[in-house]
Amino acid sequence: MDFKDVLLKRRAVNFFDPKKPVPDKLIKEMIEMAAQAPSSFNLQPWSLIILKTPEEKMRLRKLAWNQPKVSEAPVVFICLADRTGWEKGHPLVEKNFREMVKAGAMKEEQHEWFLNACQGLYGARPEMEQAFACKNAGFFAMALMFAAKHLGVDTHPMDGFDHDAVRKEFQISENYWIPLLMAVGYFDGTKTLLPPKWRKTYDEIVLKSL
Numbered sequence: 001m002d003f004k005d006v007l008l009k010r011r012a013v014n015f016f017d018p019k020k021p022v023p024d025k026l027i028k029e030m031i032e033m034a035a036q037a038p039s040s041f042n043l044q045p046w047s048l049i050i051l052k053t054p055e056e057k058m059r060l061r062k063l064a065w066n067q068p069k070v071s072e073a074p075v076v077f078i079c080l081a082d083r084t085g086w087e088k089g090h091p092l093v094e095k096n097f098r099e100m101v102k103a104g105a106m107k108e109e110q111h112e113w114f115l116n117a118c119q120g121l122y123g124a125r126p127e128m129e130q131a132f133a134c135k136n137a138g139f140f141a142m143a144l145m146f147a148a149k150h151l152g153v154d155t156h157p158m159d160g161f162d163h164d165a166v167r168k169e170f171q172i173s174e175n176y177w178i179p180l181l182m183a184v185g186y187f188d189g190t191k192t193l194l195p196p197k198w199r200k201t202y203d204e205i206v207l208k209s210l
């Protein structure tokens, strides 16, 4: 699908066909495509918990405003944003540094500089950690939705859920924030989707053009 079509045709699909599963191969492909999303220092502080069984989805639905799509969609992602994904000693921070050295983007002796830069940018205040985690995981989530649409799969992002209760129920550790849930599947063709929603105009978006 042409990228403009992906942009225009992606919708938050309220009604999923519960009888139409999404092959694991496609789920893997959409995740691998979305992994190309950009991130701060390429730190990629995102992870997913994938729910597929009716029991697991019902556990989540109870904590997600009882939204039917949580159990009707064949697959639901709990999207995670790692607030510590910039810290010294974090395995992926170290892996990232090694990869940058390997690629020639950094020199070995810049290790301390790199860690201090991360600390200054993301660790100075708790809200910066939160922003770091959620903005990057947000890009990943958007990429997931576009990748899904490209593969002919529909999605629905949701923040209508009890964050702390979901964390507890699924034993998600404190370093993660849960920016959203995402239902994944195929639109139920027997239902009617509302027409495309309004969008802000160029003039409403651009505050200043200096």
Ligand SMILES: Cc1cc2nc3c(=O)[nH]c(=O)nc-3n(C[C@H](O)[C@H](O)[C@H](O)COP(=O)(O)O)c2cc1C
Pocket (backbone or CB within 6 Å): 010, 011, 012, 013, 067, 157, 158, 159, 160, 161, 180, 196, 197
């Ligand atoms: C972060 C985020 C959270 C959302 N949470 C919910 C939700 O809990 N329940 C719901 O029905 N829709 C939710 N939506 C869907 C939006 O209402 C929808 O994306 C918006 O109205 C635009 O419609 P469209 O995606 O079909 O273009 C959410 C969307 C985003 C991006």
